[in-house]
Amino acid sequence: MIKEINKIEVFGYLIMILALLLGVYAQDISYYMSENTVELLPSYFLRIITITSILLFIIPPILIVKLNKKRNIGKEGFTLYFLINFLIGIPTSMWSLLVFIMWH
Numbered sequence: 001m002i003k004e005i006n007k008i009e010v011f012g013y014l015i016m017i018l019a020l021l022l023g024v025y026a027q028d029i030s031y032y033m034s035e036n037t038v039e040l041l042p043s044y045f046l047r048i049i050t051i052t053s054i055l056l057f058i059i060p061p062i063l064i065v066k067l068n069k070k071r072n073i074g075k076e077g078f079t080l081y082f083l084i085n086f087l088i089g090i091p092t093s094m095w096s097l098l099v100f101i102m103w104h
Helices: 003-024 026-036 042-070 075-103
Strands: none
Touching: 003 026, 003 042, 003 075, 026 042, 026 075, 042 075
16 A cells, blocks of 8 residues: 555656646747647647646646545645645746747
């Protein structure tokens, strides 16, 4: 059970790091995708990346809450995860939305 909880926590932190990277570098990724993949405007890629980043910050905490009902995850780890997600997710999502709004 301890190994399974650790895997879940690691997965949650990896998702959070991915969301952070997508949120911060969305503009650069959009230009790269526009130049090197399907020929679409970078704003379409920016829209997709911004939405993905925000969802990656929102969905894992919801899943962890549901998992916590099935298995009792330690309260310290649970609180720490949500605190980190909140402190990183809100500013990153606001930055992503600001960049997205400035493009339109």
